[in-house]
Amino acid sequence: FTPAELVAVRADFPLLGRTVRDGKRLVYLDSAATSQKPQVVLDTEVDFYEQRNAAVHRGAHALAEEATEAFEHARQQVAALVGADVGEIVWTPGATMGINLVATGMQHATLGRGGAAAERFRIGPGDEILVTEAEHHSNLVPWQELAARTGATLRWIPVGDDGRLDLSGLDAGTGGAGRAGLINERTRVVAFAHVSNVTGAVAPVARIVAAAREVGALTVLDACQSVPHRPVDLHALDVDFAVFSAHKTLGPTGVGALYGRRELLEALPPVTTGGSMVEVVTMESTTFAPPPLKFEAGTQMVAQAVGFGAAADYLRELGMDAVAAHETELAEELLKITSIPGVRVVGPESVGTLGAEAGPEAGLPDRVAAVSFVVDDVHAHDVGQVLDDAGIAVRVGHHCAQPLHRRFGIAATARASASVYTTLDEVVTFREALEGVRTFFGAE
Ligand code: PMP
Numbered sequence: 001f002t003p004a005e006l007v008a009v010r011a012d013f014p015l016l017g018r019t020v021r022d023g024k025r026l027v028y029l030d031s032a033a034t035s036q037k038p039q040v041v042l043d044t045e046v047d048f049y050e051q052r053n054a055a056v057h058r059g060a061h062a063l064a065e066e067a068t069e070a071f072e073h074a075r076q077q078v079a080a081l082v083g084a085d086v087g088e089i090v091w092t093p094g095a096t097m098g099i100n101l102v103a104t105g106m107q108h109a110t111l112g113r114g115g116a117a118a119e120r121f122r123i124g125p126g127d128e129i130l131v132t133e134a135e136h137h138s139n140l141v142p143w144q145e146l147a148a149r150t151g152a153t154l155r156w157i158p159v160g161d162d163g164r165l166d167l168s169g170l171d172a173g174t175g176g177a178g179r180a181g182l183i184n185e186r187t188r189v190v191a192f193a194h195v196s197n198v199t200g201a202v203a204p205v206a207r208i209v210a211a212a213r214e215v216g217a218l219t220v221l222d223a224c225q226s227v228p229h230r231p232v233d234l235h236a237l238d239v240d241f242a243v244f245s246a247h248k249t250l251g252p253t254g255v256g257a258l259y260g261r262r263e264l265l266e267a268l269p270p271v272t273t274g275g276s277m278v279e280v281v282t283m284e285s286t287t288f289a290p291p292p293l294k295f296e297a298g299t300q301m302v303a304q305a306v307g308f309g310a311a312a313d314y315l316r317e318l319g320m321d322a323v324a325a326h327e328t329e330l331a332e333e334l335l336k337i338t339s340i341p342g343v344r345v346v347g348p349e350s351v352g353t354l355g356a357e358a359g360p361e362a363g364l365p366d367r368v369a370a371v372s373f374v375v376d377d378v379h380a381h382d383v384g385q386v387l388d389d390a391g392i393a394v395r396v397g398h399h400c401a402q403p404l405h406r407r408f409g410i411a412a413t414a415r416a417s418a419s420v421y422t423t424l425d426e427v428v429t430f431r432e433a434l435e436g437v438r439t440f441f442g443a444e
Contacts, residue, residue, distance in 0.1 A: 001318075001326050009318070010421050012038040024391030027426045032197050032225060032370040032417030033395050034247045037311070041251055044310035048303045056302055057276060057293070071302050074309025075292075078257055081249075081312040081320075082223070082242070083233030088265065090258040090292040091305050095224045096138040098243035098258035099191070101295060102220055103142040105268040106189070110150050114269035120218075121268060123188045125151035130182055130190045130217070132157040132165055133407055136197055137400040139222040143191055155182055157192070157208075159407050163199035163347035165192075170211055183208075187217040194226035194242075198401045198415065199347025200331070200370040202226070205237050206359035213238075218264075224248055228419065229327050229368045231320040234259050236360035246304065250420070251311035255304035258295070265291035272297040315420070323420050324365060330418040331369035333427040340431070342376035342438045346413055370417035372399070375434075377443040380412035386440055387414075390433045 001009065010016055013036045020026045028036060048070060054063040056071045072086075079086045092098040108114065109121035123129070129143045133156050147154040160166040171181040183190065190212045195202050205221065212219045221242040226232050228249040234242050241264070245256040260268065270277060270288060274297040279287040288294045315323065331351050337343050352366045375383050384396035395415045398405045405411060416430055 001322060006326070006421075006423060010423070012040065012314075013421050014039060014042070016421060020391050020393075021389060027390075027392040027429050029416040029418060029422070029426070029430055030393045030395050031228075031419035031422070032248070032399075032415065034253070035228060035250050035419050036421065037250055037252070037307075038314050040314055041307045041310045045252060045303050045307040048306045053303070056300065067302060070306045070309075071300070074305045074307075074312075077309035077312040077316075081232075081316055082227060082244070082257075082259060083235050084259050085262070087292060088234075088259050088262055090260065090265065090295045091300055092243070092256045092258050092295075093254055093301065094247070094256040095222065095243040095245040096256075098241075098256055099139055099220065099222065100142045101258055101271055102241050102260075102268070103146040104271040107146055107149050108269040108271060114267060117267040118269050123150050123152045126186060127152040127188045128184070128186045129154050130156065130187050130192075132192045132203070133159045134163075134165065134196045134199065134201075134401065134404050135191075135193055136222065136224070137402070138224075139191055139193060139220075140403070143189075152188070153186075157182055159199075159404060163196070164201050165203055167204065167207065170208070183211040183215055183217065185215055187212065187215055189218045189220060191220040191222070193222040193224070194232070195223075195229070195368050195370075196347070196401075196404070197225050197370060198372045198399050198404050198413065200225075200367045200372075200417075201348050202354065202361070202364070202366050202368070204358065205239070205361065207357065209238050225368060225370065228315070230324040230364055233360060240264055246308035246311060249308070249311055250314060251308035252304040255301045255308050257308075260291070262291070265295070270294050270297070274298050276300075318420060326420065327369045327418055327422075328365045329424065330422050330427055331365070331367060331371070333424050333431075334369055334371045334416055334418065337371070337373060337431055337434055340435055342378075342443065343434065344374050344376070346372045346374065346408055346410070369422070370415060372413040372415040374410055374413055375437055375443075378437055378441045380414045382441060383414045383434075383437055386437050387430065387433055390429075392430050392433055394430075 052066045054067040056068040106121040109118035158166045219239045221239040223244045227244040242259040247253040277297040348367045380396040
């Protein structure tokens with residue numbers, strides 16, 4: 001963005017104008033947890049309640065038609081942001097629920113629901129589910145549960161010292177001591193984050209998807225930390241399923257999306273059943289509506305979905321290439337904290353560019369502007385508190401990724417993360433405040 005463009009972007013976010021802690025200018029560096037919302041998203045949601053509120057897909061009155069139109073238009077807006085077709089977007093309450101929908105749907109298929117069409121989702125003893133050591137608990141625990149309920153085995157791609165996935169054991173014959181590679185004939189599903197919410201590292205999606213395809217395994221991409229920050233084309237990435245959350249993507253809380261390839265959504269059994277997802281119901285049995293409605297039982301989060309649509313349009317108007325370029329500058333500025341004595345970054349310490357092997361992602365940055373770090377001899381919570389006293393909001397803790405923190409032998413990190421509205425000036429303010437942290441605690 002030009003400086004003038006960035007000023008205009010910031011002016012769109014009312015919350016960024018406020019002060020905290022006795023009049024200090026707010027420096028919001030917690031966008032990986034949740035982003036702030038532009039006025040157009042707030043207005044769209046209010047306008048829905050003021051002008052269009054009605055039950056969707058039902059009533060035969062004018063208002064119900066308008067509400068339905070707004071709801072379905074939002075689906076198109078969100079689909080357009082991620083290169084999907086409108087019928088491939090299922091509304092969910094968030095990414096977590098989208099992953100649970102797929103994992104539990106597989107369990108239902110295993111129980112015989114969905115008939116022969118759902119056979120490809122069946123999983124049992126001897127089968128393998130592959131995740132990574134870098135996953136958010138949202139993309140780990142549902143798979144642990146699926147393994148526990150079906151007798152399948154959970155395996156994972158380890159993380160190297162640089163915070164990137166270690167793919168050396170991925171393929172057949174590379175698992176060591178007679179073991180099959182991590183992706184092998186028994187692998188039924190590979191679930192992994194596009195971008196880690198801790199390290200900011202971008203996963204080699206093309207490489208993992210190619211290996212999964214070779215053995216017929218399903219791929220599930222957790223795109224929570226990529227969709228808000230870079231161009232994402234789910235068709236080009238060729239994944240089977242993907243999830244992301246509105247609230248990290250400049251949109252409202254309470255809504256997210258599950259992307260699924262059309263034929264897979266048709267075959268996957270629904271988990272939540274009830275009103276709105278049916279075609280014919282008798283006392284004995286029910287036929288389900290086609291996807292995406294099949295997965296949208298009960299009254300949906302209509303106003304939030306409509307707000308999400310506005311957020312998707314807002315990002316598309318900014319241009320995701322411009323967003324990625326702006327945030328790469330911020331990432332580079334954030335990573336200058338590596339030169340502060342006693343500060344160690346968990347994850348890649350510089351931003352590179354993905355090469356030809358990244359296929360559709362070639363030329364895009366290989367990490368995003370989410371930087372987790374530790375300060376020697378100072379607990380992450382104390383780091384967070386000193387920064388907070390200066391009006392700087394970062395996140396501290398394990399960021400719902402305990403195994404990844406255990407991998408690095410640390411209980412907690414502090415994380416500074418940026419979004420479209422973050423300025424270089426804010427990052428400099430953060431860095432200067434961080435410079436004083438060890439001195440403050442008498443660590444040097
Ligand atoms: N995956 C990743 C990588 C995330 O960062 C998050 C949110 N912290 C989630 C999944 C879960 O998203 P939600 O809480 O919105 O369902």
